[in-house]
Amino acid sequence: MKCFNHEADAIGICKHCQRAICKDCCTDLGFGLACKDTHESDVSMLNSLIENNKRAYESQPKATMFGPLFFIFMGLVFSYFGYQKGLDNLSFIIGVGFIVYGIAIFVYNKLFFKKVTTEYET
Structure with a gap:
């Protein structure tokens, strides 16, 4: 699998846009990869929604x-x-x-x- 920006090998998939990204194009947020300088805030928001849903389900x-x-x-x-x-x-x-x-x-x-x-x- 190749990076959607480059012809380099991809190391993962952006959690927001679902595109393959290489190590130069990604940011590891600890809870998912995101396109560098593009989808970092979106992936953070997505993960906060998931955490809120988990807390709601537990209560x-x-x-x-x-x-x-x-x-x-x-x-x-x-x-x-x-x-x-x-x-x-x-x-x-x-x-x-x-x-x-x-x-x-x-x-x-x-x-x-x-x-x-x-x-x-x-």
């Missing part, structure tokens, strides 16, 4: 808890006030619905995240 299990906990909490509040006025009250029924929905979301998130984690690791 995902915690984020999946907020929705179900909110619905269960609201279900408990509605159920409590509905129970105070009688079990046939609409508030009690809505509260039970919130609790069931919160539990269903919790179970779905756990199963989905387990599946995604297994696929991501393989």
Whole structure:
């Protein structure tokens, strides 16, 4: 493989433009090669996006808890006030619905995240 600028042998591929580059045309950024004086900032930005996505993915299990906990909490509040006025009250029924929905979301998130984690690791 030859450098796209020269006829010299290429040592790698620019992470931004995907062209073959020789040692005179490249800059090693430690996390990928870039065309010298052309794509260095683009490759740095690309790598920062990748790092941000990794951090977001790692925090995902915690984020999946907020929705179900909110619905269960609201279900408990509605159920409590509905129970105070009688079990046939609409508030009690809505509260039970919130609790069931919160539990269903919790179970779905756990199963989905387990599946995604297994696929991501393989």
